[in-house]
Amino acid sequence: MLVMGKTGYYLLKATTWIIHLFPLRVSYLVSDLFYIFVYYIFRYRRVVVAENLANSFPEKTQNERARIEKKYYKNICDIFVETLYLDRMTLSEGKTCAKYVNPELLNQYLDQGRQVVTYVGHCNNWEWYCNLPLFTHEKCYGVYKILTNKAFERFFLNLRSRFGLILVERAAIFRQLVSDHQKGIPSFSSFIFDQTPRATELHHWVRFLNQDTPVVLGAEKIAQKLDTVVLFLHSRKVKRGSYEVKFILVTEHAGACPKFEVTDKCMMLLEQQIRAQPEYWLWSHRRWKHKRAIEGENNTSVHSLE
Secondary structure (H helix, E strand, O other): OHHHHHHHHHHHHHHHHHHHHOOOHHHHHHHHHHHHHHHHHOOOHHHHHHHHHHHOOOOOHHHHHHHHHHHHHHHHHHHHHHHHOOOOOOOOHHHHHHHOOHHHHHHHHHOOEEEEEEOOOEEOOHHHHHHHHHHOOOOEEEOOOOOOOOOHHHHHHHOOOOOOOOEEEOOOOOHHHHHHHHHOOEEEEEEEOOOOOOOOHHHEEEEOOOOOEOOOOOHHHHHHOOOOOOEEEEEEEEEEOOOEEEEEEEOOHHHHHHOHHHHHHHHHHHHHHHHOHHHHHHHHOOOOOOOOOOOOOOEOOOOOOO
8 A cells, every 4th residue: 555655646746747848728738638538428426516506506597507517627627737737836836826916914914913714615726725825924824634545645735835835634723723822923724614514513504505504613613712813715717727816804803703603704705706606616525415404503594695
């Protein structure tokens, strides 16, 4: 298994080396080819995507949802080649791949010595947001989940940290932030929050994209215990290879917010973002595999923001 792991890692590195022999625009020709195989031949999770779109957008016609589906698969293939390209991306390319329109909002809180927690969804190419350390002078943490495939984990850790992002496993991030807090060290932490909780962690549900949806609460718990600033990262795909990123203030003091309020606001902002450009969210994820059996006391609605 160790040999296979090393082989897999070096195969990935070799692939990124080949891709970077050519301009990124040439890689998009590879993406177009991948799209044909993924969508038409392998039909990767087509049933899951179609079901998610139908449940999320019942007001749209079947043809409208089919167009979103095809655009989604084209985008996910773009993300694949862009992510591999990231491994050898130059510093100048790193500064322009995802453009932050208001980094001063983040930096003003860091300059005050505050800790900032940012909610990030699986929209556009979330891997390219690892360039954020190029726009701030303080510590930037990326929270990740340990992968079972160690070759892939090693590859992605190297990939995501190439511009200075510090990767911290999710079980260790609270200890790290407590330590920074005690030392008076300001920091930025990004949490991917639109994931599916474990079956044992279904403690809060929201109405999201027309469906009862369980939410992950780890980021909120940390933010409230440390009374951090909370930002939402809103992104928009301008064109292939170009993303616009904006920080939206959710609260300056998470510790003063009622329970679930921070997460509810971020889920509402995420729904707004998805409805604006639905083809750029991760529809192949089995986001609604857990179904709500009975009405509970924490039934918070996320209103439609069309």
